[in-house]
Amino acid sequence: MKKLVLIRHGESILNKTNSFGGWLDVDLSIKGIQEAQHAAILLQQNNHNFDVVHTSILKRSIKSANIMLETMNSLWVSQKSSWRLNERHYGILQGMNKKEASIKYGEEQIKQWRRSFSQKPPQSLDGNSESLEDVTIRVRPYWEDCIAKDINQNKQVLVVGHSNSLRALLCIIKKLSEQQLLELNIPTATPLVIQFNDRLQYQDEFYLGNQEQIKQKIKQVANQGSLKQNK
Numbered sequence: 001m002k003k004l005v006l007i008r009h010g011e012s013i014l015n016k017t018n019s020f021g022g023w024l025d026v027d028l029s030i031k032g033i034q035e036a037q038h039a040a041i042l043l044q045q046n047n048h049n050f051d052v053v054h055t056s057i058l059k060r061s062i063k064s065a066n067i068m069l070e071t072m073n074s075l076w077v078s079q080k081s082s083w084r085l086n087e088r089h090y091g092i093l094q095g096m097n098k099k100e101a102s103i104k105y106g107e108e109q110i111k112q113w114r115r116s117f118s119q120k121p122p123q124s125l126d127g128n129s130e131s132l133e134d135v136t137i138r139v140r141p142y143w144e145d146c147i148a149k150d151i152n153q154n155k156q157v158l159v160v161g162h163s164n165s166l167r168a169l170l171c172i173i174k175k176l177s178e179q180q181l182l183e184l185n186i187p188t189a190t191p192l193v194i195q196f197n198d199r200l201q202y203q204d205e206f207y208l209g210n211q212e213q214i215k216q217k218i219k220q221v222a223n224q225g226s227l228k229q230n231k
Contacts, residue, residue, distance in 0.1 A: 001203070002151050002196040004173075005048060005158045006166050009064040010035035010189040018224055019097050021162075022090035023128070025058050028067075035189030036064040040071035042208045043191055051155040052078045054147055056085040056162060064189065065160040084142040087162035091121035091129030098224045107227055114224075115185075117171075117178040132181060136168040143172055148200060163221070166192075174202050187217035 010032030014021040028036070053069065055061040062081060069075050093101055093113070102110045113121045120131035147169075150157045159169065163186050171181055173194060186192075191208040207214045 002154075002198065002200060003156075004147070004151055004194045004196070005043070005050075006169065006192045006194060007039055007064070007068075007158065007160050007190065008163055008166055008186050008188050009060040009160060010039075010067070012060045014095070015188060017097060018099065019095060020090040020093040020101070021060075022087050022094040023058070024094050026060060028060055028063050032060070032064070032188065033067060036067040037071050039189045039191055040068040043068070044072055046208055048158075048191070048193075049156055050074065050077050050158045052080065052150050053158045053160060054085060054142075054150075055079060055081045055160045056087070056165065057081050057083050058086055058162070061085070061160050061162065065158075068158075068160070080146065082142055082146070084138045085159070085161045085165045088132065088135045088164040089124070089128045089130040091124045093121045094124060099227060102227050115182045117181050132164055132167060132171070135164050136171050139165055139168040140172055143169060151196070152200060183222075185218050185221040187214060187221055190214055190217060 009028070011029045012021055012026045012032055013029050014024065014026050016029045016031065049072070053065050055065045065079060066075075069077055098110065105113075112119045116132070118131050118133045120129045120134065123129040147157060147159060159166070161169070166186050167181060167184050170176060170184065176184065193206055193208065194202065195204045197203055
């Protein structure tokens with residue numbers, strides 16, 4: 001049985017304010033640092049050690065990986081960083097509070113922009129914006145040429161990514177439908193273990209940690225654009 005561990009970076013300063021991050025290179029919050037440390041302890045407790053770590057080129061991904069490796073006394077582990085694992089570019093929404101965006105554009109439209117496969121927000125002033133489909137297209141070569149290659153060489157692999165780069169990876173690995181993707185929400189700093197057969201075909205998955213707490217974290221991610229949240 002082959003395996004891969006996926007983890008979204010710890011809470012960033014824009015996650016803390018419930019704002020769209022995208023390609024903005026923002027730092028971890030204090031809570032995000034603590035989340036990364038806790039994730040590392042969970043991995044140690046469940047006997048997960050790594051030969052290689054893949055990150056994006058954004059500091060919240062790289063710092064989360066570094067904190068985790070330091071906590072695990074594994075700073076020697078090889079790290080590879082690629083823009084292909086970056087968060088999706090959120091266009092004009094980058095830096096905007098998600099509730100304020102829902103008020104401006106409508107809650108259902110924000111849900112579609114956040115969670116659908118093909119819809120993308122309006123472009124930013126520099127002309128950029130991505131859908132999840134765009135992210136999947138750029139992630140696929142990195143999966144095939146780097147991550148899958150490492151797994152097939154029997155390396156223990158950790159990917160520290162972002163909500164949408166990890167959703168794209170799961171889309172590729174599990175061959176998810178657009179409806180399944182719409183309901184796929186990934187909490188911060190929660191290790192997700194993916195199991196494969198010897199032909200690298202998906203078999204199973206599970207989160208490490210308190211399952212009820214994880215369900216609540218997933219629900220919170222799903223409700224980030226909701227105008228009814230916390231009422």
